[in-house]
Amino acid sequence: MDRSNTPDLLVKGSADQRTLVQVPEGALDYVGFSAHRLADGEELPVAAADQEVCLVLLSGKATVSASHPQKGSFAWENIGDRQSVFEDQSPYAVYLPPHSEALVRAHGTAEIAVCRAPGNPDETLAPRLIEPAQMNRSTRGKEANTRYVCDILPDTAEAHSLLVVEVITPSGHTSSYPPHRHDTDDLPAQSFLEESYYHRLNPAQGFVFQRVYTDDRSLDQALAVENHDVVLVPRGYHPVCVPYGYTSYYLNVMAGPTRAWKFHNDPAHEWLLKL
Template identity: 30%
Template sequence: MHIAPRDNGNMPIVGVDHPLVPLCYFNIVRLRAGEAFVSDVPGYETCIVAATGTVSVTVGEEVFSGIGKRRANVWDAEPEGVYVPVGAVARIVADAETECFIAGAKCDEVFAPFAVREADIDPVQYGSDETKTHRKIKHILGQKYHGRVGRLLVSELYTVGAGGWSGFPSHKHDTERLPVETRHDEVYNFRFNPPHGSGLQMMQREEGKPGDAYHIVDGSTVCVDKGYHPCAVLPGYEMYYFTILGGLTQRPLVQYFQPSHADQIETIPGIKDMIAKFK
């Protein structure tokens, strides 16, 4: 499902118990300096990420100040964020004009809030220009936070260079059948550099049958509920997508690679390291 960019008025783009991706939550909050927003998402743990600008986040008695180093866009610096446990209310105050992403996953375990600073980001780069799969992933809530987070995975994905594919070899994670695959709902929000760039999101829901394709632009949101879902960016442009994964029974992601393309796992440099970082 493709959700075209719009002024959401700080209301959820993917709300609680969404009919396609009920395990995920997503909101974009835009604030001027000095403005505040209260985030209260019952039944979901969340992560507040400063896409641009700087914020202070209060969770209970704890205050996390100076979150966010980016000014111009998501290519400007490393991400920073705050983990908010299920049942907690977060108050966001903008220190400067800001855009915040609020990512969430359904969860019934309560953990302690914490900040993810620039130095805490876990990066991985894989692929190559030759295979048209060169990209970088910045894990905000990744593998290193197992035991401190319930079901939520949050990362930022960048194509390296101008043009190319992401999410390939095609994979899916819509069925709980361990150890082969886990059920994880997924939500993306895309950005392009320059902003007038665009790309393509494929969605093949049934093996051996043609799927759907969406024209994605700066600010597009995509809900991945079922099937194989590679995407591509036009030549001459960089692509970024904020990624939210919510697991049904566990946090580690087990991807099932489409058999017709799975052999290419052996040809793409570093892809096995990338797969391991989501587990």
């Protein structure tokens, strides 16, 4: 089996840099991602260009000023309620359609995720604030497969191709498990969605394991993932295992040709759903 062209799916983060992690341009066809830590008063300019963008205020407070050539100017001042992604509350987020520009200004230390996907410039969506009360929170799995989900930008909310969700997985638990994939354009059974995982760990010196693999094993990588790292999922199954003593957070960004989340479980492990 030829794996000579298998891409490196692990993008290492840098906890001491202003840009915590940046997925290289073109690493995925549909999904773009970066995360940034801003000091008090620092600003982060964001230009959507021909993409759509979801800014997620992971922690801290910020003012977001945005403008769109047809929709005008917008400002959301001093937003943000949590000081850590591990707090039991949803974040604030801002949606930016194509051709938008925004400026994020931190009030105290703030961590910002910039999630990108192809946009449709012919649609007339406006920049908007997504408040925590608008986000659905749910629990998935049971026993050592329990995890806690917050839908930031689900497929029921207005956007062109972008989907954004965050997940907390407790110590010693599994997540994105049993393994599933969404890499085939075969609706209504399954949708094609690329995905990125932005990982955070508590305590920060922890790690998790994530495997990305296909049925034929032409793609099969088992990754040791640390705080601020990103794992890319161009295709295949992508479960996460959290070692004892550490809590996992990850922010998922998904996008593809059709904005729908329909997945296929690995038949070898689907029996676990019957336990």
